[in-house]
Amino acid sequence: MSKNTSKRPPAEKPAPGVKQTLAKPIESYTDPGQLRTLMQNARRMGREDIWRQAFDQLCSLEGASHEDPLDRAFYRTLAAYEELLTEKNRRATRASRTRLKLKSKGVVQCLEDWARSKEAPESFDLLVANGMVELTGEQLVLTYPDRFSAEAIAGATARLATLTRAVPAT
Secondary structure, three states: OOOOOOOOOOOOOOOOOOOOOOOOOHHHOOOHHHHHHHHHHHHHOOOHHHHHHHHHHHHHHHHOOOOOHHHHHHHHHHHHHHHHHHHHHOOOOOOHHHHHHHHHHOHHHHHHHHHHOOOOOHHHHHHHHOOOHHHOHHHHHHHOHHHOOHHHHHHHHHHHHHHHHHOOOO
C-alpha cells in the first residue's frame, strides 16, 4: 500500500474582522449550558455583541416561567447578577441572601428594600459596572411604579440620577 502524498490546502479561516454567522439565532437557544458555551466562545473570539446577546437570552430563560411581567423581569435581573458574580468569582455563585429574602418576602418587597436602602446593593454596582443599568432593580422600580411606594420610587430615581452625574459631559 502506498501513502497518499497529495497535499490538501489548509482550510481557510475567515479574515480578522469578518463576521461569521451562527448556526441558529441566539433567541432560539433554550439550554443554559449551550448559551454559556456560546458566551465563552464569543469572548474567546472577541465578539462582545454575540456574548451580550447570549447573556441576555440566558437571563431571560430564568424568568420565562413566570406570568407576571415584574416577576419575569426580576428573575432576569437576578440571573444577570448571578452570572456576573460567577464570572467575577470564577466559580458558580448564587445570590443566596437575595434568594432567601425573595422566598420569605417576595419580589416587590425585595425591590422596595433595594430602592430604599441608603447604600447601593452589590447587584446594582456590579450590573452598572458591566454596562447593564437596564437590568438593575432600581430600573425595575421605575418601570413598574404602580407596584411600589413613593419612597422606593424616589430612592430608585435618586440612585439612577447619581449615574448621570458621574458621567462626564462631552
